Amino acid sequence: MMYPFMTLNDNTEIVHSEMMSDGTVKVYIETPDEKVCFRHASCWLPEYRWEEIYGFSDEEIAKFQEIIESTAHKIPYAL
Numbered sequence: 001m002m003y004p005f006m007t008l009n010d011n012t013e014i015v016h017s018e019m020m021s022d023g024t025v026k027v028y029i030e031t032p033d034e035k036v037c038f039r040h041a042s043c044w045l046p047e048y049r050w051e052e053i054y055g056f057s058d059e060e061i062a063k064f065q066e067i068i069e070s071t072a073h074k075i076p077y078a079l
Contacts, residue, residue, distance in 0.1 A: 002028060003018075005074075010031060014068075016076075040056075041053040046072075048068065
């Protein structure tokens, strides 16, 4: 199950999972897009390992990395 965490000004939604059995937490980012429907990416905590990146530039992923790093302590299960 995924839990809402944050909505950015451009309607990007950031949600997170519960802690998995291996101690990781999935953070999922999704932004509506007229051309491709949704751009999305997943980041696994605590490693900040990115996967399934679709439609986001390296600069956007770097911005999301900063957001997640600065707020991870507020994500239940992440620490």
